[in-house]
Amino acid sequence: MSMSTLVVSRDDIEHALGGADVLGAMESAFMAYSGKRAIVPPVGELLFDNPPGDAHIKYGYIKGDDFFVIKVATGFYDNPSKGLPANSGLMLVFDARTGLPSAVLLDEGHLTNVRTAAAGAVSAQHLAPPRIHRIGICGTGVQARLQLQQLAEVTECREALVWGRSSESTSAYCEAMSRLGFRVEAAKSTWEITRSCNLIVTATIASDPILAAADVQAGTHITAMGSDTPHKNELEPQLLATADLVVADSISQCMERGEIHHALHHSGFSVGQVVELGAVVAGDAEGRTSESQITICDLTGVAVQDIEICKAVLKNLPYTQLG
């Protein structure tokens, strides 16, 4: 017998995303994760030396779901010099009642980018102050773009300030984001960002803090999403120690990587102060309680986001009805 496994191209995936409630999917993802309804084993990893690269396998399912998902994400950092994207990958969807492969999503890593950016929007929706006067973006890469794009779903603010290490990429960022309806200016330093923005997204690969505790003003929300390894670090540890609220996508994962991981190695901060984003979304933990608080959300990426964005894509494919 021959089974029918749906093979979905990137074009069809992007089309399906257009009709999908990606933010709602991410809310469900974080609630399932924090509600202990997600089965997510440790990430599989392959490392390569020559050329340098890595492949990560994230997989799991939400109890009671019709599907389980296996995602492969690759990063080969010499690729751009060959005219190829550094990141790629695909997602596999299997029927959780039969184990048969339902769909192969040839997304080239796009779904990872979108789900990561959408998590930033969920973070802002639940933690940012009600009136956002200017959005600050640290970084000018793919995530810096997608984060701002996704924020348009949760705020009417279209004023943005971007900081990048290269003036070329910063100019390119301003141009690209202007076309999406934002008024974007380039900041000379991250201090300009902290001075004028009350919603800040850090989306860099910094390994030394780029935001200083002393600079961040009352009434600011920061989503730190650039650091996803033990090494990377975007926020000064003192900033987490003095913040009114620190939120993690996954407390256990953030203890090993991301901003919280770094802050735990400094005095004045303990993991007991951290709540999970899914608990805030579900109303099981308190989020921001006043406009003047400083809130921080540390995003390191969890497989449950991959599961939910796959489900959202499958639901919105025009030519099939799976599950």
Place this chain on the structure above:
Amino acid sequence: MSMSTLVVSRDDIEHALGGADVLGAMESAFMAYSGKRAIVPPVGELLFDNPPGDAHIKYGYIKGDDFFVIKVATGFYDNPSKGLPANSGLMLVFDARTGLPSAVLLDEGHLTNVRTAAAGAVSAQHLAPPRIHRIGICGTGVQARLQLQQLAEVTECREALVWGRSSESTSAYCEAMSRLGFRVEAAKSTWEITRSCNLIVTATIASDPILAAADVQAGTHITAMGSDTPHKNELEPQLLATADLVVADSISQCMERGEIHHALHHSGFSVGQVVELGAVVAGDAEGRTSESQITICDLTGVAVQDIEICKAVLKNLPYTQLG
């Protein structure tokens, strides 16, 4: 940009296998594994309760290769009652220099079946006595069929004796194998197998030994491939303790599952007696040294087999030249 990932159907995979040197690929696989040239991280696993099922993710690469491989294998044991195969899965091939997905092999688990059976043939080729007068098969399932089929590549013997627990499935086995050119009779007990066969393959899901040490005659080679979990057990531990040579596909894996695992819990047998199949194939370890020896090969399945069979399929696809 859109990358081209080749999606290969089961029909095309079977066609490619027809032109592939699968046994040579398995020899390469075991030599790479035993020669420490394979990077094979621990297997990923997902378990399901209702209905009962599992998914395993095996992945890795051989140093210096152009590709890395990720295999997903599923087993959902209520499937046959729904008219579906219990086992399924697929294999993913990625470019090891760019991380881009090269091919999705929608093999429905067929490549796992073939590589597992081909390992049995490699075992027989390197360990069986030179004159095989009758082949004994314990079990009547897919592997019992494929094992005998693959053995036709390494011996001219077409006399076979099969033992199964159900007379219906044993008859069906005899019929199916007759069509492939074997003269197959049904044995009433495994004692009949040990008495008349000098090449025996055990391919059952037994959790209590089906072959007794006292019954096995001098000059016999046994390939035990049914047990791939800590629980399953086909050979009496004493049989390994008294055998002249015990060979494992992976010593480290066989210490945790398969026949060797069970024998290690009994006196008179130690892991120091075990050599790896890849070392025998490479000529780095001694195989059978006389016609009268009893040799045993314990196969539990290693990811390097998946890597090599994928490469063999890719090389033999008519419509593309990858790598």
